[in-house]
Amino acid sequence: MKAIGIILAGGNNSRMQELSNKRAIAAMPIGGSYRSIDFALSNMSNSHIQTVAVLTQYSARSLNEHLSSSKWWNFGRKQGGLFVFNPTVTVDNSWWYRGTADAMYQNINFLKKRHEPYVIITSGDCVYKMDYNEVLDYHIEKKADITVVCKDMPAGVDVSRFGVVRMNEDSKIIEFEEKPMVSRSNTISTGIYIVRRRQLIEMLERSAAEDRWDFVTDILIRYKNMKQIYGYKMKEYWSNIATVESYYQTNMDFLNPDVRKYFFRDDPKICSKVDDLPPAKYNVGSDVHNSLIASGCIINSKVENSVLFKKVFVGKNCVIKNSIILNDVYIGDNTHIENCIVESRDTLKANTYYCGDNGIKIVLENNQRYML
Amino acid sequence: MIKKEMIAMLLAGGQGSRLGVLTAKVAKPAVAFGGKYRIIDFPLSNCINSGIDTVGVLTQYQPLRLNSHIGIGIPWDLDRNNGGVTILPPYEKSNNSEWYTGTANAIFQNMNYMESYNPEYVLILSGDHIYKMDYEVMLDFHKENHADVTIATMPVPIEEASRFGIVIADDDKRIHEFEEKPEHPRSNLASMGIYIFSWKVLKEALYAMKDQSGCDFGKHIIPYCHENGKRLFAYEYNGYWKDVGTLGSYWEANMELIDLIPEFNLYEEYWKIYTKSDIIEPQYVSAESVIEKSIIGEGSEIYGDVHNSVIGPGVTVGKGAVIRDSIIMRGTQIGDGTTVDKAIIAENCQIGSGAVLGVGEEAPNKLNAGIYSFGLVTIGEDSTVPDGVTIGRNTAISGVTVKEDYPDGVLESGEVIIKAGDSV
Numbered sequence: 153m154k155a156i157g158i159i160l161a162g163g164n165n166s167r168m169q170e171l172s173n174k175r176a177i178a179a180m181p182i183g184g185s186y187r188s189i190d191f192a193l194s195n196m197s198n199s200h201i202q203t204v205a206v207l208t209q210y211s212a213r214s215l216n217e218h219l220s221s222s223k224w225w226n227f228g229r230k231q232g233g234l235f236v237f238n239p240t241v242t243v244d245n246s247w248w249y250r251g252t253a254d255a256m257y258q259n260i261n262f263l264k265k266r267h268e269p270y271v272i273i274t275s276g277d278c279v280y281k282m283d284y285n286e287v288l289d290y291h292i293e294k295k296a297d298i299t300v301v302c303k304d305m306p307a308g309v310d311v312s313r314f315g316v317v318r319m320n321e322d323s324k325i326i327e328f329e330e331k332p333m334v335s336r337s338n339t340i341s342t343g344i345y346i347v348r349r350r351q352l353i354e355m356l357e358r359s360a361a362e363d364r365w366d367f368v369t370d371i372l373i374r375y376k377n378m379k380q381i382y383g384y385k386m387k388e389y390w391s392n393i394a395t396v397e398s399y400y401q402t403n404m405d406f407l408n409p410d411v412r413k414y415f416f417r418d419d420p421k422i423c424s425k426v427d428d429l430p431p432a433k434y435n436v437g438s439d440v441h442n443s444l445i446a447s448g449c450i451i452n453s454k455v456e457n458s459v460l461f462k463k464v465f466v467g468k469n470c471v472i473k474n475s476i477i478l479n480d481v482y483i484g485d486n487t488h489i490e491n492c493i494v495e496s497r498d499t500l501k502a503n504t505y506y507c508g509d510n511g512i513k514i515v516l517e518n519n520q521r522y523m524l
Numbered sequence: 525m526i527k528k529e530m531i532a533m534l535l536a537g538g539q540g541s542r543l544g545v546l547t548a549k550v551a552k553p554a555v556a557f558g559g560k561y562r563i564i565d566f567p568l569s570n571c572i573n574s575g576i577d578t579v580g581v582l583t584q585y586q587p588l589r590l591n592s593h594i595g596i597g598i599p600w601d602l603d604r605n606n607g608g609v610t611i612l613p614p615y616e617k618s619n620n621s622e623w624y625t626g627t628a629n630a631i632f633q634n635m636n637y638m639e640s641y642n643p644e645y646v647l648i649l650s651g652d653h654i655y656k657m658d659y660e661v662m663l664d665f666h667k668e669n670h671a672d673v674t675i676a677t678m679p680v681p682i683e684e685a686s687r688f689g690i691v692i693a694d695d696d697k698r699i700h701e702f703e704e705k706p707e708h709p710r711s712n713l714a715s716m717g718i719y720i721f722s723w724k725v726l727k728e729a730l731y732a733m734k735d736q737s738g739c740d741f742g743k744h745i746i747p748y749c750h751e752n753g754k755r756l757f758a759y760e761y762n763g764y765w766k767d768v769g770t771l772g773s774y775w776e777a778n779m780e781l782i783d784l785i786p787e788f789n790l791y792e793e794y795w796k797i798y799t800k801s802d803i804i805e806p807q808y809v810s811a812e813s814v815i816e817k818s819i820i821g822e823g824s825e826i827y828g829d830v831h832n833s834v835i836g837p838g839v840t841v842g843k844g845a846v847i848r849d850s851i852i853m854r855g856t857q858i859g860d861g862t863t864v865d866k867a868i869i870a871e872n873c874q875i876g877s878g879a880v881l882g883v884g885e886e887a888p889n890k891l892n893a894g895i896y897s898f899g900l901v902t903i904g905e906d907s908t909v910p911d912g913v914t915i916g917r918n919t920a921i922s923g924v925t926v927k928e929d930y931p932d933g934v935l936e937s938g939e940v941i942i943k944a945g946d947s948v
Contacts (some may be wrong), residue, residue: 174869183805183806184805184806185805185806185822186805186806199753223598223617254778302840334721341825370710405810406806411806412805412808412825415805416805416823422805423804424804426599426804428599428796428797428798428799428800428801429833430558430559430560430790430791430797430819431558431559431560431790431820431822431835431837432807432818432819432820432821433782433818433819434815434816434817434819434820434830435784435816435817436784436816437816438815438816439814440809440813440815441809441810441812441813442809442811443808443809444808444809444811445806445807445808445809445820446806446822447560447806447821447822448791450791459806460806461806
């Protein structure tokens with residue numbers, strides 16, 4: 153028990169368009185059966201980090217519902233546990249979280265009360281698997297003040313939505329730019345950090361005194377030349393859910409057998425809240441190809457290159473192609489859905505047509521289900 | 525003092541020997557059912573859905589799978605500070621230690637457990653049946669009639685009545701007579717093996733009959749209560765109830781779940797069936813697969829064709845394989861190009877490539893024609909079947925089999941391979 157964890161899950165991103173109307177990104181459904189935050193939570197739990205704080209702010213209802221019990225991720229112990237911190241009004245503070253550093257600063261007592269020497273900070277909107285202890289060993293070996301987990305993106309990938317870093321031969325970070333228009337490197341920060349707990353408390357208090365509230369611009373970038381900030385390169389799968397395209401692509405990645413093996417079959421496994429749904433049911437007329445189907449689905453027609461989340465009902469004579477259907481969607485007969493993301497709990501009337509012609513279409517329908 | 529109005533005692537110690545190799549290593553209540561469940565999930569879920577939060581599970585035969593499945597009862601919300609689920613195996617006593625010798629004897633040996641909850645009523649259940657039932661409604665019936673014992677019954681076709689324990693009740697549902705498997709039944713109300721006892725009556729009867737060898741509810745306790753003038757009532761249940769005691773009825777009950785709108789509907793919202801799910805990821809269906817009229821559990825990877833079958837979680841069906849009219853349980857792998865027709869394949873089996881299971885004419889099974897019939901191929905858990913073999917009908921396989929076990933690569937209909945170390 154060398155470290156405690158902090159998961160930043162308060163964020164919203166307008167580039168998620170209507171998908172973020174309902175919930176924080178950390179609560180977005182991923183890979184058929186999971187929520188985005190399951191990955192960070194499972195990584196913490198699988199790395200034997202027993203004390204984890206989740207900082208929420210934007211539209212947290214769905215997220216809180218998901219976290220209603222911590223037992224699914226093996227928390228809920230006498231030592232440690234899962235703590236969810238929403239912004240609250242106190243005697244000396246009436247602000248929302250004004251940034252990532254402020255979110256941690258407002259809960260600084262959580263940091264002060266613990267005895268573990270290190271803090272692992274990650275965000276709830278990334279899909280990845282990681283043993284944080286390996287990064288921690290690296291952090292200690294480098295005698296770093298802060299370690300930033302980085303990843304080399306393939307050449308040609310637009311990195312302008314990430315923090316971009318450059319390291320020297322010793323892996324020390326010499327340049328850090330937040331969301332640069334033009335970047336000179338394709339190494340990005342994954343938003344996973346390790347900091348000594350006392351160091352973090354000191355930096356947070358100092359930034360707060362200077363009215364600075366963002367962890368990246370006001371701490372990482374500002375302290376870059378003063379503190380020993382090292383980069384740790386991860387080579388495995390990592391994906392950040394921040395735009396509709398990246399959300400769509402991340403889900404489609406699970407159709408790749410290597411990605412499935414990595415997340416579904418190889419130890420340790422990703423945990424999630426258990427929904428107690430019956431097995432998926434394929435009736436006469438079902439014609440499913442290259443798709444992921446979650447439990448509780450009932451399928452009566454054609455589904456191709458798609459991801460169906462839990463409890464989706466597909467009526468007769470439909471065609472579903474290259475689409476993502478979120479939880480508990482009812483699709484009436486003779487419906488055509490192509491290149492779409494269908495929002496959870498939607499009810500699609502029979503004989504309708506949805507097709508994303510240039511890019512991905514987000515389908516939001518609030519028809520009465522039992523009036524069909 | 526702790527006080528529970530009604531506690532449940534769930535009898536889960538039986539082998540279920542008529543399921544053959546399926547119960548060679550597990551007790552019948554732990555046998556998989558309906559893709560992701562185990563048989564005991566049904567009575568356990570009924571308990572919590574009926575508001576009963578104190579359940580003693582009596583185990584005896586091969587309890588490992590049951591113990592690990594039930595754990596501390598988390599999946600059924602039976603992890604309680606006060607009550608919850610307790611596993612009750614037979615234990616050594618200062619004198620007169622014995623196994624559970626009969627259903628009532630097993631309950632009698634757990635007198636201390638029941639006393640500790642100070643109940644008004646005790647519900648006796650068995651872990652052998654597939655059904656959804658609100659025990660609270662049955663309890664209301666018991667109270668309304670000021671009954672001492674209430675027996676759950678269901679109407680069965682009169683021609684089948686001679687296979688059951690039959691009760692004869694008057695218009696007020698008071699029971700006047702019993703007949704155990706009568707040749708000429710005078711009623712069609714069959715006992716379902718579910719009883720509610722008023723605690724004092726049960727306690728008195730168990731003590732009175734404590735020296736009866738193999739003390740059984742149907743044979744001894746119920747007749748004892750009847751003879752002593754207790755008020756016995758028949759509660760009539762009219763929903764789906766299935767005894768999955770034989771391979772044929774087990775196979776049929778699974779297949780009924782595939783119907784477009786199954787009589788036993790697992791997709792209803794208000795009476796959920798809970799189970800321990802350690803496999804939660806979605807299932808994958810490949811580009812070449814054809815799946816029709818089937819139910820498939822979480823995390824399975826289907827590269828072949830599946831028709832009219834019940835597939836458990838974590839199963840892999842290889843490329844070009846064809847599964848038809850079969851039950852395949854958790855974690856089993858079916859090799860590429862293998863054909864499976866009307867088979868029951870238990871958990872964690874490895875079936876090789878290019879094999880053919882279930883071909884040819886039926887022939888009576890040579891080991892036990894009573895158990896292995898219905899034209900089924902039955903394969904016990906953790907078994908291996910080598911590549912390219914052909915297996916006939918009414919056959920049974922258990923253990924790691926190799927090519928040499930199959931003369932000319934064929935296991936004729938009616939044959940059995942049980943490898944050393946596996947007893948059936």
